[in-house]
Amino acid sequence: MGILGISVAGLNAARTQLDTTSHNIANASTPGYTRQRVLQSSVLGDTASGQYVGAGVQIDAIQRMADRFAVEQLRDSTTAFAESDIFHSISSRVDNLASNDATSLSTSLSGYFETLNEGVNEPTSIALRQSILGEANNLTTRFHTIERELSQLRVEINRDLDDAALNLTQLGKRVAIINDQISRAVGSAGGAIPNDLLDDRDRALKEIAEFANISVFEHTDGSVDVSIGSGQSLVAGTNSLTIVAEPNAEDASKSNLFVKDLNKNVRFDITNEIQSGRVKGLIDVRDNVIDQSLRQLGLVAVGLIQTTNEQHKLGMDFNSALGGDFFNDLNKSALIAQRYLPNSANTGNAALTVELGEFAADTIALPNKPATGIKDLEAEEYNLIITGTSYELIRQSDQASMTSGAIADFPIQINGMRISLSSGGFADQDSYVIRPLQGLARGIDVQITDPKKLALAWPVAASENEANLGSGKLTVSDMVSTNQPINFSDLSTAANTVTSFQPDLVSQLTDLKTPLAGDLLFSVAGGTPDDVAIPIAIADSSARALFDGIALNVTGVTPTASTTLDLGAYSDGVWGGTGSDVTFESFGGTGVNLPSTALGIAAGTRNADEVVTAITALSGNISARAEVVIKSTVGENLAISLGASATAAGLALNSVAQDEMNLGDFIEGSTINAGDLVINGQSISGTFVTTTALRDAIRTAGSNNTITNKFSADAHIIVTENQGKTIQISTTGNNGGTGAANFEDFSLSGAAHEGYQKGQVTVTAANVTDSLLISGNNPENGGFITGLSLNVAKNAFHPDRPGQLDPPIQIEFLSQTRYQVYLKSGTLKPIGGPQPYDPLNPDVFPLVDTTTAPPTDYDPGYRMRISGTPEKGDIFNIEYNTNGFGDNSNAIKLAKIEQQAVLTADTSGNPTSSISQGYESLVASVASETETSIIDLNASETLKRQAQQKRDSIMGVNLDEEAANLIQFQQAYQASARVITVAQTLFSSLLQAVG
Template sequence: MGSSIFSIGLTGLNAAQAGLVTTSHNISNAGTSGYSRQNTVQSTNPAMFTGAGFFGEGTKVDTVKRAYSAFLTNQVLSADTKFSEYDTYNTEISQIDNMLADATVGLTPAIQSFFSGVQEVAANPASVPARQSMISTSQSLVARFHNLSERLDDVRSGVESQIDETVGAISSYAKDIAEINNKIIIAQQAGSNQPANDLLDTRDLLISELNKLVRVSTNVADDGSMSVFIGTGQPLVIGTNATNLDARPSLSDPTRLDVNIIASNGSAIPIPESLLGGGKLGGLLSMRTSSLDAAQNQLGLIAVGMATRFNAQHALGQDLNGNLGTDFFTQPDIYVTRNALASTAFSKDDVHYDDISKLTGDDYRITFTDTVGNYKLTRVSDGATIPTDTGVGLRIDKPTSSNVGDSFLIQPTRYVAGTFGVAITDTRMIAAAAPISSSAGSEGLLSTIGSSATASISAPAVLSSDKFASLAAANTVFSFSASPDTLSITGLPSGMKVSYTDASGTVVGPSALSSIPYTAGMTVGLWHATGATTNQQDVSFSFTGTPAAGDSFLLRGGTPNKGTASISAPVVSDTTNLSALKAGYTTLSYNSSGMLTVSNLPPGMAVAYTPLNGTQTVGSPVPYSSGMSIAFGHMSGTDFVSEVSFTVSGAPSVNDRFNIGANTAGVSDSRNAVLLGNLQTTKTLLSASGQPSATFQSVYSQLVSAVGNKARELGVNRDAQESLVQQASSAQQSLVGVNLDEEAANLIRYQQAYQAASKVMSVASKLFDQVLALGQ
């Protein structure tokens, strides 16, 4: 019995010692990150049967168990990876939000300043300082676009760098977890499958840190190893084998990094972004795709809109040199990036802007489906197939041959803000005036009689009004005869002299002449003497083309219109025949039938008229009605395309004339500058129901609002998720965390158990000694 008591005391002593060791280990690791509280698990030894029943044989320690709950751990992992994603996304987008919404460095003040410069030219078209101010504000606008683009490029560079670092860290954690798996397998096999608690804690800590980088899910095998999957189930660690990941330039867009699985043979297998979510990597990828790409594209959309719309209107104007307007801003470029595996001959020269109001700021991928250039167009943001390229504001020229499967990335707006520029530096080249003017009446007008339509005479430039009355009353005729080609002059006022340019361009005269040799493109001037050897030029005009024998050209005057009708200033909307309209002088004459007959309209042009509150009709003569709109244009198939339009109002009298011709006095004309200024408030972008729905500034406002709302949303989600992380962590720590007060109580408990077990052994020893003494 003594030996039995002794054995029982010894088991109690061992159990108490195990409890003291475990408690001491807990206390020592109370501050260790990832440590889970441990405790011993005891059970009774098998009892010994006697005739008097079963007598206990003490206790044994079955295992040392760590406090662990897979449910609570998964809750923490789920909350933590989402928080990390929100926190990363919020940090990055805040940079864009602060920049775009800033009242000083944002785009809105620059747009307003630029259009203020345009309005100043509209108010003072002849003012060189006003024109210089317009160029200066345009350069400031371009600089603002460049600054914003460069800042977004900096953000993108930072995001790509973090993606590279994060992918490298994920691979490193994968290798560490695989090594820990190997150690756990060895340790648990050596220890009769007893849990290797400290190694399990180390592995859980690695999983927790990895989960902050990318969402993970796990599965524990029978041998104790843990397989780790990332994103939507991509294997990262299987047993003791780790997948090697690397961030490499995308095959379809080398400017951005793709996450790749590196196979054993060294080949890279890209992982689609949609399969990677959660954690820092998920936040970076989401921010890059959903916000950064969109911000750069929308900023570029505004630049495309301003460049194309402003240039188009500027081309409809006339500068101080009398020339039609040229591009005010540099033409934007569409970027086309070849997939690294593609070989089809296709480039940016094959993609053109069509209707920019249909541009949305999206990128597209064109994939060739056969060998003769047919293709499928998809939107990159959501993978949707686009029925036609024209529906997105682009026109794509099909190659004559293609390779099936070859793809190209089309970015219509991505880089435009960074390449936006001013094309004009000469103030005289600002096309503030309209190239076409109108007048009512017939004084000093040049018209042709019996022309073969193969030659024309320009509108006269009046250089002196001294002899204007004589010229207006004279009806001077220039009659063409051939062999040799000559213009005979009749009806020239007394004392007037003539000059002309010969075939070499030399000015001959002025002198008293009744005929002059004809040369296509020649300039003729009419003069009067101001002294014995001095002359003053009164009128100049030019001839072009090849007239037929008998054609005559009349320089005549007349009287003002007798009716009360007036003609509005023409509005130019197309440049197809603008040069021909400027070279001639088109007239509308009112006759007794109530019709306006059109004379000298350039070949190939058509007339359309629209009565007030009526429908448009193509054809002439024009039945007159007050307030009607008349347009000169051309036919495109069965459709009429307006080039110049104006209105006629009031009550005309028979033989009243209305004239459309070149604007020869455009220095103080600001009609086109007014139209340029109107672009600030004109809806030109983001077509909705077939009509543009947004101005330049409203598109920018939408961009600022979208980024701001997303930043606000992420901030709210981040704070809410942080609270969830704290709750989940608190619940987990209440189970696995070390409570020093509790451990101190355990120390006392195990100390007392140790002392009691020692007392049992002491009693057993004395009893054994007594038994020995009986035998002496």
């Protein structure tokens, strides 16, 4: 090549070295820049004089000083640090919110219970009562504040996920564009690599790695494919996919990340595929810290609401009235509506009801339903999965199966919840998120505004007669219930006339949502509703039925081979309204069931015989007869069957309170002579062919002012199916007649019957003519109500008789070791036999009456304790605590709730945590997560710094090194230039020599 060519090549090589070194120095501070170096080699020379003479130098490539392992290590450590950083940042905010005195619930709980304890000392102070309400409102406000702040963090996380999705999409597009640029550059440069484009792409990949863990695959053309998470493609060559944040199909309040394909259709939820990075940190802190804190806060709210309300309702307020709810109802409709979420992909239309509270065991339903209560509640959410005609309830946190069964087994009763199908139906593969604690912290509110409504006393008071000789004392030791049905046969004389109803009363329901035409009516003959419990099996645990004097009831006759129903009396003899009808049908027995047959009797005034004749004509298997029911307005009934002897009827009549009735010999169709039947001095005489005629005569006599408010009489129709089959009766129209619009609510409890709920219902009407309504949700059309047996029952705290005990109790000591308990209602009525007095076991209630067969319990809902040494003849009294303003008994109980274990049952089913401990558990859990996040953050920060240092030591620019290279390459450049000068001199000398 010669000296000139060699020197020019050397000059060019040195200049390239200088350019590259200058480029390195200029980018020494450029993030992600990779140091470059010039690769050069000598040019093979030609032979001269038998020897090879070198031909100079050539540039082979400009190389990026990249280390793939260092790049990937830095990328991975960046991913881990981003995850730890965002998790710690948010969890520390939750930790500060939960534990800081200015925002912590512990501070407000302490203030509330401290004020309650002050109320214990001064229950009569209105100012202190107002302070209690003030602290209670402060407490609920603190619940609201914490819930609001946590919910706001969830909103911020959703926004961060939106930003993450947008960044991932934009960075993916950027990598795809750089891929295209690199491919084009490599092609146009004959395979030369555009180093600075590779740096740009590495920077973009590192930014992607901040959001999610990625995998990178490099192609021979210099382009790369990028997948995120466990393998979901983000970039493929020059194409990229779109990432979007959209609501979770199961919980729309949560955002998840989805990949859209090239046609922009949602294809795959990648939220759970992302294993690390900022997105993973956001999801984890949301699910494991924020959501768990919200659930635990809701659990604390449940414990406070349930225990406080239950205790407060056991007390008496400043106005001598029973206490009501202190906080809002745990199952108010606004809360229930938040407790489940249907999957957006569901094809069924089922609506659910998720109730919280105390639910009794149901051993009649198949399968049995266990007892459960708030102690069994978990700070968890569940997935209800429908497969065909079956369901499974799965806990989200560990995917444990909690229970499963057939859809027909609903409602589900588990973990302090009762999940019911309220309407619609399930479809295969439907799913629901069950969120029992959702919204409770936000929904808790104080229901009392008047400080006088605080029930700080107990409604029962005990006293001793001043004439007592002994040192015995009777004290109220506890309140258990103010709505406890008292099952006891001696509560009512009238109730003794009918003590059991057999067989089953089965009636098919139509629409019972409101008491309109089509409602099915029920009544009981032979007992005061105040004293009678009507056991009902019904299609829903809180379904509704309408009770009235014009109705269905079961007679007091125990059937043998036939089934008997009593179609009740008419109001003023009116049968139904326009278009009314009654349908009778027997079913469930042996033999051929009767077809559904309607009783087509026109509306209007109809006597009993006319209705009996119409019913009997329906079928040879159904017959009917009539009877007269005489009712006292003080609430006692007596049904006298036709053909009853005068002696039997007279004895029965004479047992009714407030009567002045004498009944002479009476045979149906015969003549009653003057003086044979006298009611309060009113003689009833004449020939009475039908019971209706007798009834009307009694009513006519009753128009006299002296007896108007004492007795009335109605005809009843007894319907008998002679083949031993149950009679189903359905109604259309309004068969209640006039005066059937007075309704009263009462509740149901019990077990399932063929998928429906059953149990005893206590009737609480003021008198027999009142209508009664079982309130709540309604069974589906076609559901059944089934009567079981009649029990005499009474409530010691009757809602219709506020401010008095029903009845008061007297205890008289028969000796130092035995006492008798009496009901003080008019005359003293003993409860059972004499009871033993044991100073080591001094509790009075509940007591057992062994004089009945089988023995019965008497439990008025309060507990009494005898102490000291009573003497024979000593008398103690139990009465309503009228004017007991200074009593602090219930205030003490309310204050003790602070330390009472009510939450988190152990393996034996016993609660282990108080309300305060429940919140402390929240604080401890968040603190633990935050402490762990600090450790993770410090470790990941150290690893990232080390990875960055390693990458920089290999790939970064060292200015000292580059400065030395600059001098070296400058000298090389100058030397090559000198060679050119020499070559130029030699060339000039040659020209002069030949010139």
